[in-house]
Amino acid sequence: MEKAWKILLINQFHDILPGTSIHEAIENTREEYAELRELGGKLIRDGKNKILNNVSVKGDSVLVWNMLTWQTKGIVKAEIPYAAKGIKNSDGKVLASRVYDKDGKHYIEFYADPVPAFGYGVFTLCDETAEFDTVKATKNSLENKYLKITLDDSGLLDEVIDKQTGRQILTGKGNLLTISHDKPIHESAWNMEFDYQMKFWPLDKAESIEVVEASPLRGVIRIVRKFHESTITQDIILEKDKPTVDFDTTVDWHEREKVLKAEFPVDIRSRNASCEIAHGAAEYPTHYNTSYDQAKFEFCAHKWADLSEGGYGASIINDCKYGYNVHDNVMKITLLRGPILPDPVGDIGMHSFRYSFYPHTGTWRDADTVRLGFEENIRLDGEFIKANGGSDIGHTFAKIDGDSVILDAVKPAQDGNGVIVRMYESETRHCTAKVWFDLDYSSVVECNLMECDEHEIPCTNGEFEFTMKPHEVKTFRLI
Structure with missing residues (x-):
């Protein structure tokens, strides 16, 4: 583990991390x-x-791993040794699923619900099936119980209607991809200039549009677009019981000094946008009232950015992109660039990534945007386990009673004395948390980030309690 960490950390060097290295360094990385x-x-x-x-387990099963510290649900795929008819959860409920063959192997996809927090759930293969509503999908529409989406003939979003409130969230074409000139005065990999937005090409024509899935699990529309020598393929996905529309994207990218963005004009008015940063969140202005505001036209963020007014908002969630721009009511995410210095072929080639649009009531705090961001990046994972005469239905290895408290790390102590766990408060709140880990320990010592002990805190049957300030980071040694 230590060797793996050292490889990771050396490649977090400041020019490798943002992609501003020379080509030889990138090949080494x-x-x-x-x-x-x-x-x-x-x-x-x-x-x-x-x-x-x-x-x-009593019967042949799929064990589903959940590495998040809250109970969750979602679509899981697993290879199985034979073509089962269905699958059920620990309560005996038959779940929405589909079984198929690919390359001579059998697979099952199913909607795993529920999956225990920070552990695993057991889902049993069965000969039973059940009827489920299909996620509606045509070339011009997608609909589940949360969202009703209408697309125009070029595959752009005309409407995203929140079925819980009846609100149409878009004020213009949603998921409009644009390619802009990206020619900063110097050091193109490091810089973007404000005037990049002055010249751009909207990708408002599609090479093809087709429905590739309309099942109880999801509806999927595939759209192919081209620009010069580059090809962009997007699966627009609406999953069962999920309040986001997802854009599973593959790009064969060959542009130089260009930037690719996706934009969503929304019916929301706010002077500030919010976004995730390490161990918390930050705000950026949505206006250019001063030169200082204008200089923040592009901001960095981790898993999400959000624009919310008093009672409603929208988030863009992603699995690997870090540049955003929110001006007035238009939300944009930066998907790809084509810098020529210091690497003249930087970013050329195949890219796969996913981002999601999430309309919601309340603010990002009320709407669990933080958790959805984690769920998008730490997916449920399933694998087959053969019946072996037991009765296991699942297990939890950690419990955190504190909705805004995120478990950030579990690691062996650097000095070998115990296990280090680190948590942070994610929603700008004062809170109290109760925590339990399925580990052999009898005492808990709060320490600093360097793992220097500070003071012991009470621990009863492995459970301990502590308070946190907004965005505070706390580290504990379990002994």
Whole structure:
């Protein structure tokens, strides 16, 4: 584990991390990341196998892993040794699913509900089936119980209607992809100029539009667009029981000195937009009233950005992009660039990523945007386990009673004395949290980020309690 961490950290160097390295450094990083994936994959596999060796189930099952500290649900895919008819949860409820063959192997996709927090749930293969409503999908529409979406003939979003409130959230074409000139005065990989927005091409024509899935699990519309030598393929996805519309995107990118963005004009008025940063959130102005405001035309963020007024808002959530722009009521996410310095071929090639549009009541705090961001980045994972005469239905390895408290790290202590756990407050609130871990410990010591002990806190049957200030980070040693 230490070797893997050191490989990761050395490649967090400030020019590697944002993609501003020379080409030779990027090629070296590519090789080291391949080694890191191998090391990390083995660590994960070995850890899962240790758990699986102690899991006993009555029937052939799919075990679903959830690495988040709250109970969740969602679509899971797993390879299975035979073509089962269906699958059910621990309560015996048959779940929405589909079984199919690919490359001579059998697979099941199903809606896992519920999956225990920070642990696993057991879902049993069965010979039963049930009827479920299909997520509606045509070339011009998608609809589930949360959202009704209308697309124009070029595949742009005309309407996104929140069915809970009846509100149409868009004021113009949604998910409009644009390509703009991106020619800063110097150091193109590091800089963007305000005037990049002055010349752009809207990608408002589609090469093809087709419905690729309309099932009880999801509706999917696939749209292909081209610009010069680049091809953009998007699956617009509306999943069962999910309040977001997702854009699963593959780009064969060959543009130089261009920037690709997706934009959503929304019926929301606010002087500030919010976004996730490390261990918290920050606000940026949505206006250019001063030169200082104008200089913030592009801001960095982690898993989400949000624009909310008093009782309603919208979030853009993503799995690997870090540039946003919110001006007046138009939300934009930066998807790709084409810098020529210091790497003349930077970003050329195939890219796969996913972003989501999430209209919601209340603010981002009320709407669980933080949790949705984590769920988009830490997906449920399923694998087959053969019947072995037991009755296991699932297990939780950690419990956190405190909705805005996020578990950030669990690691061996650097000095070998105990286990270090780190948490932070994510929603700008004062709060109290109660925490329990399925580990062998009898005392808890609060420490600093360098793991220097500060003071012991009470611990009863493995449970301990503490208070947190807005965006505070706390670290504990479990001994």
